[in-house]
Amino acid sequence: MPELPEVETVRRTLETLILDKTITEVEILYPKIIQMDEHEFSERLIGQKINRIDRMGKHLIIHLDHDVLIVHLRMEGRFFYHPRGTRLTKHDHLCFHLSDGMQLTYHDVRKFGTMHLISQKDYLTQGPLKDLAKEPNEIDFQEFKALIQKRKTEIKAILLDQKVISGLGNIYVDETLFRAGIDPTRLGIHITDLEVNKILDAAKLVLEKAILLGGTTIRTFEAMDGVHGRFQNELMVHTKAGEPCPICGTTIIKTKVKGRGTYVCPTCQH
DNA sequence: AACGAAACCTGCGCGC
DNA sequence: TGCGCGCAGGTTTCGT
Structure with a gap:
């Protein structure tokens, strides 16, 4: 991964691409990336709009209508933003369809990356941000x-x-x-x-x-x-x-x- | 409580 | 060409 500067670069790039878009569908090819039941993950995400993208340390914090999606890219996690229908390749593990007709794909050769979906009220006190020190x-x-x-x-x-x-x-x-x-x-x-x-x-x-x-x-x-x-x-x-x-x-x-x-x-x- | 090693994964480059 | 080994930007878990 990426350390703090790389994650900040990803954050800024994502901000220009997916802000104010709504998640319309979620494809999960490798469920171990997400830290919960894959059906619950999809169901909760669908219909939520991406309202803000923050970063804390090396974590990306994607604020949705009700929940917060916390992404850690670990060693080799990357995002791609492509038109809907673009073929997924070997190391694409998740694909979020967006309301603008594009898809945000999570790609990670070593599969070390993680995503946590947590309610807005709990995201600082539960999950990966719980004990995170300041920058x-x-x-x-x-x-x-x-x-x-x-x-x-x-x-x-x-x-x-x-x-x-x-x-x-x-x-x-x-x-x-x-x-x-x-x-x-x-x-x-x-x-x-x-x-x-x-x-x-x-x-x-x-x-x-x-x-x-x-x-x-x-x-x-x-x-x-x-x-x-x-x-x-x-x-x-x-x-x-x-x-x-x-x-x-x-x-x-x-x-x-x-x-x-x-x-x-x-x-x-x- | 605090430490170190192992584990989680895959691909690459190297020596043989 | 193939095989085995060590290495890679991170973090968690487990045993001591």
Whole structure:
């Protein structure tokens, strides 16, 4: 998936395409994506209008007349907006027919994505948003600092935890820690107040810049059919193993932290 | 409570 | 060409 900037790009694109359209029919080819009975899912959706599309962390929040559809694209989820009747392909799992004669198709090679349909009144207190932390630009510093400094695990793993801070994934955590000058294997308990501050500033900067450029394209991610992010040109360490650090020239190395591919400059990050 | 590993899926590139 | 392995942007679950 897409991390926060990619999801924001998808959100903005969807907004231009499906706002104020009504769902007229739902096709479910792979029911495991939805977290409820497929007949109930279809019945509830049909007839509801798409009134607003928000985003919280990496979740898309589609506000309907009565319910809220919460979408997580995970690793490879994508949407396509095509004329009704366009043939579905191998990895198309859901298809929403819309009142404008178009169809919104959910496509996901690895089938990791999820959709939750929850009533408007409960969507913040039930389901995937229940324990979601705030995003870097709205997080409370004291709260964030306390969560980091009480943990005895690596800072990279802490920053990937969406209950601590939302929106960062593997790419942007590497970029954030590089800009903050911090080694991803440092334990949370050893991170100083000053360093927490640097991390937060770096995270805000990285995400803001990535949103501006429409996200990062690595391998197959596209916001919608044919739209590529341009943040990959801004990456300083992620995917740069063997290349010189843009600050000091030291060769960037690739390691593993908690099983995740991790890129660091051994000179700039301590 | 907090941690790490495994699980959920498929496709791709690599070495043999 | 085929096979097995490791890898991929995320999160949840399970055992310790």
